[in-house]
Amino acid sequence: MIGDSGTDEREQYEIAKETEIYRQKVGFDFVIMLGDNIYRGHLSKDFAEKFEQPYKLLLDAGVKFYASLGNHDDSS
Numbered sequence: 269m270i271g272d273s274g275t276d277e278r279e280q281y282e283i284a285k286e287t288e289i290y291r292q293k294v295g296f297d298f299v300i301m302l303g304d305n306i307y308r309g310h311l312s313k314d315f316a317e318k319f320e321q322p323y324k325l326l327l328d329a330g331v332k333f334y335a336s337l338g339n340h341d342d343s344s
Contacts (some may be wrong), residue, residue, distance in 0.1 A: 271302030271338070274318035281322050288325040297331055301341025320333075 270287075273280060287299075306318045320327065327333075 269300045269302055272304040272307075273301065273322075274304065274306035274314075274340075276314075276318045276322070277322075277344065280318075284322045284326065287323075288329070291326065291329065291331065299326065299333050300330060301333055301335035303336050304340040305335050307340050 270283075273283075290296075306314055308314075309318070318332075322330075323333070
């Protein structure tokens, strides 16, 4: 489970890398996102920069992400 994750900063990439290392050891196949998944932006490029790129290793491994929305995920 992860939350408040979509910052596109170095720490997000580090956690994603450690999560992939852990996945290789224990073999989980999904991640639950607790909200505030993408900060500061609502464009398609924000989704790519703050989700697809940081979690690329997990996505490429077939890990599914199930997300609930938080107050920072609102487009208004």
